[in-house]
Amino acid sequence: MTILNVESRRPTTIAAPPPDWKVRAFCRRKDVDAEDFFTTSQAGQKRAHAACAQCPVITECLQVTRSHDEGVYRWGIGGGLDALQRRALELEEWLGCRPNLEMARLLISPRWSGRLSRLRSSCRSLEGMTRALRRDGLMVDEVTVRVAVWWSGGDAPRVAWRGDTRSLRALVGGEFLEPILRLRSMGARYADIAAWLGVPRETGVRALKDTLAGVEEAS
Structure with a gap:
């Protein structure tokens, strides 16, 4: 904002006050x-x-942080998500899966955080956690649960794999093949898809390249 300095009669630029949500940010x-x-x-x-x-404006911060992410370049933690998690969330939305951030925030509230923590330990998949929470009476979907798990400090991978490349290849070439092909057709890089799957970059990229090469040969 620019005002007129009364003493010098010259324009002086001062910082505009931050939006209300930033004033309340825990950071x-x-x-x-x-x-x-x-x-x-x-x-x-x-x-x-x-x-x-713990931040009361985590949803506002996530929305603004994502609006500032550019292409494949993103850095730091904002709105409770790191750069890879925000990229994974972007790919979720490419597939038409948009989280309900207010519901995700409810899941990390004192009322539900204990339940979420127990489900993280007992369920091997986002699908299983989502089914359990629905039985509790919550209208949630997998991507909303995924954001809540990220916010609570968990990994929330899309794939329930055993940690070896062979099992990951089986999943990539099986139940996850169709969304992976869709993401590739929309311009997603192998590293982006590895982030969406929630697997280590090097292992994920290798499994994706090998599996998709086999798909191309078969076709």
Whole structure:
């Protein structure tokens, strides 16, 4: 904002007051280290995620952070999600799966966080967690549950794999083949799809390339 400096009669630029939601952001507290939101340290990232989970404006922050993400370049933790999680969320939306952020926020509230934590331990898939929460009376979908798990510090992979490349290839070439082909046709990179699947980048890219090469040969 520009005002007229009365003494010098020259224009002076001052910072406009931040929007109301930013004033209430938990990361503005003096006991929260801002560097934690842009560090590669796992300990720092864990502290940042924990701060976000307590923030009253986590949904507003996520929406604004995502609006500032550009193409494949994104960095830091914003709105409770790191760069890979935000990229995975973008691909979810490419597939028509949009989260209900207010419902996700409810799931990390004191009333439901314990239930969510128990389901993370007992269920091997987002599908299983979603079914259980629906039986509890909550109208949730898998991508909403996925965001809530991310916010609560979990990994929330799309695939329930055993950690070896062979099992991942089987899933990529099986039940996940159709959405993967759709994402590829929309321009998603192998690394993007690995983030969407929720698997390590190197392992995921290798499994995707090998499996899709076999699909192309068969066709």
